[in-house]
Each structure stands twice: as structure tokens, then as C-alpha cells.
Amino acid sequence: MFPEQRPRRLRRTPALRRLVAETALEPRHLVLPLFVKEGATEPVPIGSMPGVVQHTRDSLRKAVVEAVEAGVGGVILFGIPLEYDADGSRGLAPDGVLNAALRDVRAEVGDETVIIGDVCIDEFTEHGHCGVLDEHGRVDNDRTLRIYAEMAVAQVEAGAHVVAPSGMMDGQVAVIRAALDRAGHSEAAVLAYAVKYASAFYGPFREAVDSQLVGDRKTYQQDPANAREGLREARLDLDEGADMIMVKPATAYLDVLRAVKDIAEVPVAAYQVSGEYAMVEAAAANGWIDRDRTVLESLTGIRRAGADIVLTYWATEAAGWLNRR
Numbered sequence: 001m002f003p004e005q006r007p008r009r010l011r012r013t014p015a016l017r018r019l020v021a022e023t024a025l026e027p028r029h030l031v032l033p034l035f036v037k038e039g040a041t042e043p044v045p046i047g048s049m050p051g052v053v054q055h056t057r058d059s060l061r062k063a064v065v066e067a068v069e070a071g072v073g074g075v076i077l078f079g080i081p082l083e084y085d086a087d088g089s090r091g092l093a094p095d096g097v098l099n100a101a102l103r104d105v106r107a108e109v110g111d112e113t114v115i116i117g118d119v120c121i122d123e124f125t126e127h128g129h130c131g132v133l134d135e136h137g138r139v140d141n142d143r144t145l146r147i148y149a150e151m152a153v154a155q156v157e158a159g160a161h162v163v164a165p166s167g168m169m170d171g172q173v174a175v176i177r178a179a180l181d182r183a184g185h186s187e188a189a190v191l192a193y194a195v196k197y198a199s200a201f202y203g204p205f206r207e208a209v210d211s212q213l214v215g216d217r218k219t220y221q222q223d224p225a226n227a228r229e230g231l232r233e234a235r236l237d238l239d240e241g242a243d244m245i246m247v248k249p250a251t252a253y254l255d256v257l258r259a260v261k262d263i264a265e266v267p268v269a270a271y272q273v274s275g276e277y278a279m280v281e282a283a284a285a286n287g288w289i290d291r292d293r294t295v296l297e298s299l300t301g302i303r304r305a306g307a308d309i310v311l312t313y314w315a316t317e318a319a320g321w322l323n324r325r
Ligand code: PBG
Pocket: 118, 120, 121, 122, 123, 130, 166, 167, 201, 202, 203, 204, 205, 217, 272, 273, 274, 275
């Protein structure tokens, strides 16, 4: 009366486990999000994201060099301006903090990693919304599209290899693709935040970018209840010419990630967002979980669910562990 089937045989030694591991996690799969603050003379710690800072232009360059040395797949930049206005115009200005940082980073590391710009005006508007408002205070989709198109071109001209529209305006990928092509940037790629939920897990990000937002983003970001709608969003962005698509957040949406992966013929990214980072850091700081193991397990889980690329605030550190393994 002994079991005939013994799955444990393949778990007996580290070498056996390595041989049969189904999911690989490598530094190249990881993309590091970075914040750069206009006028900062010292990096500013972000309280709800221990270990993450708002960089100065100088410290940003150093952080990118470290990430490149660790072999990460890419970096994505977010800017925090000194001045806000209704249209987020400092987000488009060639001398605005985000475009200046893209220029710095491209000059520093060239084509050694993939430099991504976040195309969205929420960091730059006085109301904190991802689009401009109409006379009733509603986010005006089509007027926002024109701004995104200009912002994407400015980012590519500053040095971004890839632009990542994150504002969830309908039609944003098509408009950006057309604007890039018209400006002679047909080689620049679009990573679409295709499936993006109105999530409480973005909480710490609001602190990270000194967000001006009052209220929520539920008229443009998706309802967490909806998975099929995520497939619709993904298909629309693919039809509009997205070169890669993203699901965000990651952990609470692994089912959506898998479903998107199953229909996408382009690389699929997942964003392990600020709240996912903060929860692990807080539990680890209390000694409640093993931080490093939890980080690797969460990244492996996101890869297993279907992500070709994972955006994570742990990118450089995790890449370091993976290199030493
Ligand atoms: C919008 C944007 C947000 C994040 C990335 N891009 C904020 C939002 O949509 O509210 C959140 C990332 C995170 O929480 O780590 N520019």
C-alpha cells in the first residue's frame, strides 16, 4: 500500500529542483520605476516606501547606473515638478524635470538598458487627474489625447526608447503611435498600460509623486470587479498598435494577467505597484515575514502567471540576488 506516484522525487536536491523549475526569473525581466524631483538637492525618502526615494537628477543617474550594472531589463521614469497647472504643461516642456531626467539618463547609459517614459499628466496637474478637466470638472478624454501625443514625442526626443501611456484615456495608443510616426519616430515603441484598475494599492505612489489628487480615478481606470473588460482594453490597445501591453496592479490581478497573456502576441508586462511593495516592507520590518524570500516568491508568481516583464521597486536589489545565485 505505497504510493505509485511520488512527485517528491523531483524535489529531493537543489539540483533536481533547478532542473525542473518551470518559471525563470532573471534580471532582464525586471524594470525599475524611478522618481525624480525637480530642484531637489538631496534624495527625499518616501515614508510609505522604505528604501525608495525621490531622486535628484544626480542621484537618479547613479541609481540608473547601478540598475544597469545589475542587469535589469529597463527603467521607467516619473517626474515631480515644482509647479503645477491645469494642463500639466511642465510634463511636456523639454526643460521639465521628466524630460531633463530622460536626457540625463540616456546620455549616461545610452542603449545599455531600455529607458521608458511614463506618459501621463497626473504628476503635473494642479488637480492631480490623469487628464485635463472640462467646464464641469470631468476628465476630457479627447483634449487629453492631444496632450499625450505631444508628451510622448517630447519624451522620445529627450531619450526614451519606449513610451508608456498610463492615463487610461480611450484611444491613447493610436494617437501616440500616429504622433510618433508623424514626428519621424517610427522606431520608438509603445508599452501600453492597457489593463489598469482603480486600485487602492497605488496609495504610497501618491506620496511618492506628491500627488495633488482629491477624489479618485474611477471614471477612467477600471473597476476591480471586471476581468472581461480587461481583455477588451487589451485587444483595443493591440489593435491601436501597442508593442507591449501591461496589467496593473499585479498580485491582486494575476487571473487577468493570465487571461491577457493567453490572447496577446506581444510581450506582456505586469506592474507590482507601490502598495504591493509597501505591504511586504511593512510586514518584513515587523519581523513577520522573510523579506528577501517573499520578494522573490512574489516576482516568481507574477512571472508564472504570465508576465514577460515585471515592473518592481525591488528590481536592482532582486537582480543582485539573482546574479549571485
Ligand atoms: C499614473 C500612474 C500611477 C502609477 C503609475 N502611473 C498612479 C495612478 O494611476 O493613480 C502607480 C504606480 C504605483 O502605485 O506603484 N501616472
